[in-house]
Amino acid sequence: MRRTAAVALATALAATGVTVTASAAQGDAGGAAGGRPSAAPSERLRDVMFVGNNWAGTATVVDAGTYRPITTIDTIPDRAERMAEILSNPDKLAFYLAIQQGVGEGHDQYTDDMFTTPDGRMVAVSRPSFADVVGIDLASGAIVWRFPMEGYRADHMGVSPDGTRLLVSDSTANKVHELDIRTGEKLREFASGDTPHENNYTRDGERIFHASIGTVYTPLDRPEFDTTKGERVFQIVDNDTMQVEARWDMGAELAEAGYPDMSSAVRPMAVAPDERFVYLQVSFFHGFVEFDTQAPDADGATTYEGEPAVGAVRRVVPLPDRTDGLPREQYVLDSAHHGLAMDAAGTTLCAAGTMSDYAAIVDRETLAFDIVDVGAKPYWATNGPDGDECWMSVSGEDEVVVIDYATAQPVATVPVGDHPQRVREGVVARDVLRAWK
Template sequence: MTVAVRVVLGSLSILLLLACSNLAEAQVRIVQTNSRGDNIHLIDPSTNTIVGEIKGVPINHGAAGSPDGSRLYFSSEAEQTLHVVDGKTLHVTKKIPLTGRPNNISISKDGRRVYVGIVSAPGTVDVIDTTTLERVKSIPTKGGIHNVYVTPDGQHLVAGSIAGRLMTVIDQKTEEPVWTLFQEGVRPIAFETNADGSTKRLFVQLSNFHGFAVVDFANRKEVSRIELPNDIPAEKVDKGPFNASPSHGLGVSPDGKTLWVTSRPNARVYTYSLPDLKLLPGAVDLGGRPDWVTFTPDSKLVYIATENTDSVVVIDVARRQEITRVKVGSAPKRNITVTMRQNSSQ
């Protein structure tokens, strides 16, 4: 064997070891907030057990994770701050003051900006620079912002207001509003993409509507509304109250094949095929009032928070059957999926 061959083989071995090391360090976690507590739980989807807990974020609302897995971000309604959490130690490292009471948050695709919906009047989206960890600007909106999202392609922000009865689409580069839609309170939103990753349709839950609206993103208009089934006996229907939000949680699976939509009155989650939005058989009884929905990256599992049972229901996506339930904190609502990059069993 020549020296040149040995060098090449040695280099390949090093690259292979580094690749294996990176794969070993990549840990998928389900991050579950607890809206009436000061803690957040991390669930390992390979075991469906709690493997980490973040403390000291009172009345936590929104959650986001940096693309490299080094940080987590949480909004605190009680302290009106954005909490920065180290991804390895799970300790709060900084609290960033905000302009008012925050609700949901989102992060830019490159991880350089965190966007915080401010529900306090008159309403803004606070912009946090993740290098300096300071608020650098606020984007004015009509009405307080309940949820803010970055589109999957990273090109736009979508901010929903309940009080303002409006959805505002913001250009991510200029951080300026470009168009608005609806005259109703806007709740959770899910995104369908085109083959090139650009935004195709939005699925939008609205105040006092048991279902969702469908928005053609390119044409900037609502094209239909789909009401969830009334498929359980009347005596078993939960009468609420639901804070004017009978349907508060939905998500598109990462493979783009299905849309999952929760029903509080029916305590179920319904599945629609994409792109035809055909209702699939096998609605799953969640045994409590459901909220947000998040998936594993491989689209095999979906996690649904049930606020009044203090638990998360784990469902097999292909079979549409419950696998298990994970007990968490008080009144779990918002959840996200992140990839943590460190060699620890958090």
């Protein structure tokens, strides 16, 4: 089925030539992304976790302190309107069906990424199958604004440290849009490689760590076909100018470090507190890569702009492969692992072993690890508000497992909706919470 779905997507492409502390929405808690804006007094906001149920078209709001679901938000209240639009447009219909059968594993992809506004009254949601981002009023459930992609699919997002600006990856347009999170107005953009994916701000908001993953939906998964996957780059973007200040082909960097035939596709990442070291998952690899963004390049290479190149692979960290010889072609979208976070202290990593059904809690210095069995297809890892717990979506179980970094033990299992993927910290205004009840 995987091969058939990949052919369908390729055909479509060819045819169209919660704790009660005062924190606000932040970027991927895997590292330096995000930050906590001092938007309002703590008595007016409540920290929660948003869980995007991708196939259901909902988001479960969970109390981060009690781990109890508070409510479920409909992220596709305009489904009838969107479907009428898609069915009347041949190229949109082709991509909709291809996304459903390929990337969605036979399901629509309705809810990908989510971030709340600093006042806790709205949540922005990227919706891959509808190729857009919408701002949803948390009290009424109504769509306040909508931003359509230039291409045919929306993906991962990122939010600025002050919570006002949103980045969204436009999968087939090979760019990232910057939006005003309150209005959905486009502000700026920057260029990416093929299939832009992950976006993370530094804590001061001056730089953006971004990666593209290429055509993960094709069946050409052998190393000898790697070049067919497109341009896949890890890059650092200057937020003042939206210009790429550094760019690496991670497959080439790994080969230079003595690890040939590894993929260039950077998946989720975790940025260390010093924002020099970045921990990267790459396609097909059970484990992660430690990359030093400031190390001098050994061979004296230059960047594409002619500046002296820096950056080097420091360590490659293998973790258990429990797939029992499963062919690479059967990995979900090339993901051996998909989900990586780092605790607030910067000492411990939490990796989602997607194809091996575990979470790995890894000491950053010694690389000693503990394996936590979480169930089928864990798909994302992020931190709770205090940064001492890892929240991991387990998409095959329709659950989120919360793991204590210090003990490497699960502290809660939270039932959510159909196929949870992204989990993000957010805030909700307390009068909105009262209205939900």
